Amino acid sequence: MSSVKAVLSTGFQSEGELVKVGSVPYPKINDDQILIKAKSFAVNPTDWKHLTFAEADYIVGSDVSGVVEEVGSKVEGFTKGDVVSSFIRGNVSSAKGAFTEYVIAEQNSTIKYANGSKFSNEGLKPGSYPTSLIDTYEGASSVTLGLCTVALSFVNLGIKFGDESNSTKSILIWSGSTATGVLAIQVAKLVFGLKVITTASPKNHDFLKSLGADAVFDYHDTDVSKQIRDFAGDSIAYALDTISSEYSFQHVYDSTANSSHVAIDNLLGLQPLQIKTDENRKVSYSTTLAYLIWGQDIDLMGTIFKSSTQLVENYNDLFVKILPSYISKLKHSNLRVLNPGLESASEALELLRQNKVSGEKVVFSLN
Ligand SMILES: NC(=O)c1ccc[n+]([C@@H]2O[C@H](COP(=O)([O-])OP(=O)(O)OC[C@H]3O[C@@H](n4cnc5c(N)ncnc54)[C@H](OP(=O)(O)O)[C@@H]3O)[C@@H](O)[C@H]2O)c1
Incomplete structure (x- = not known):
């Protein structure tokens, strides 16, 4: 096989299609990489955001699942035939991206599924599917x-694995129905044993409680920060703002005002200078990328x-060493499955760009 099909950027100039389907050379991995034969893809906001300024012919996409086709000589823990999913830095080059038939993947952003042999090779039919344990390629x-x-966010927040005091602390996850929030709620609860306070539109409250959230507030309420303060007292030690607008950042700051110290x-890339702060409060800030x-x-x-080397080491300690034993207990978000085929990338990206997605992930299979 000398070439494979891929979703490529068009070099979008403020109107027209963001992507097209084309072909790229069959990819070659290096000794540290894994080659995945793709089965299913998911879209993320970063994809459409990058595409509004990407040059033409970059490989698009950040999320893929499939079967390991080839393993670099220095890779440990993966073998040909493993069922995996991977996060790829797509949208920035003609060499790497998730939305293609064969995908170059890195080890520390690839998950292996112990139950993968039970995943059906028949893709899910187009439609909506509720949250469930991860048992499909989609x-x-x-x-x-x-x-x-x-x-990486929990590393930046300084949350400690196995710390007994976690059970007395709360984390505020602002907008828990985002793709990030759905997973943050579960990791905070299952892996770290924290109490979880979150926000969402009312229609998503039961969904987030079913994932382990202890309390859910409606971020549309004008007094939502006061409601959270009244509920949480001084228990919030950590906060993750998954929306990261100045509005949400201010609300996260105000909601945690009773805490003697909080990490946000x-x-x-928001900075505290962008919101109103009180110099008497002890707050540590970080940004995750x-x-x-x-x-x-x-x-x-x-x-x-x-x-930095330290950042990668701390991340690997959590993602590579601790998280794998929890994968079988984690649920994916509600899914909206589009028609099979790389051609569905365009519709998927537009759904996200037009903010038409609430409490679900948009996915499509290769065929
Ligand atoms: N820095 C990084 O590494 C990184 C990684 C992942 C994502 N991100 C960024 O994080 C953001 C979230 O991405 P995602 O994929 O997790 O989100 P997503 O799944 O696309 O978010 C959809 C959700 O956003 C909520 N929402 C929409 N407008 C809102 C508002 N004004 N206030 C509060 N919630 C609102 C909706 O909640 P309701 O339906 O409940 O109202 C909806 O369920 C994006 O900007 C993305 O680019 C950054």
């Missing part, structure tokens, strides 16, 4: 970018985000 494709993000993480898990600094629109 479900597997929907979780990896999110889990890598949550793992956001996902879009999942692309840093591979050890390279990242330039995003002129802002440099720094990685």
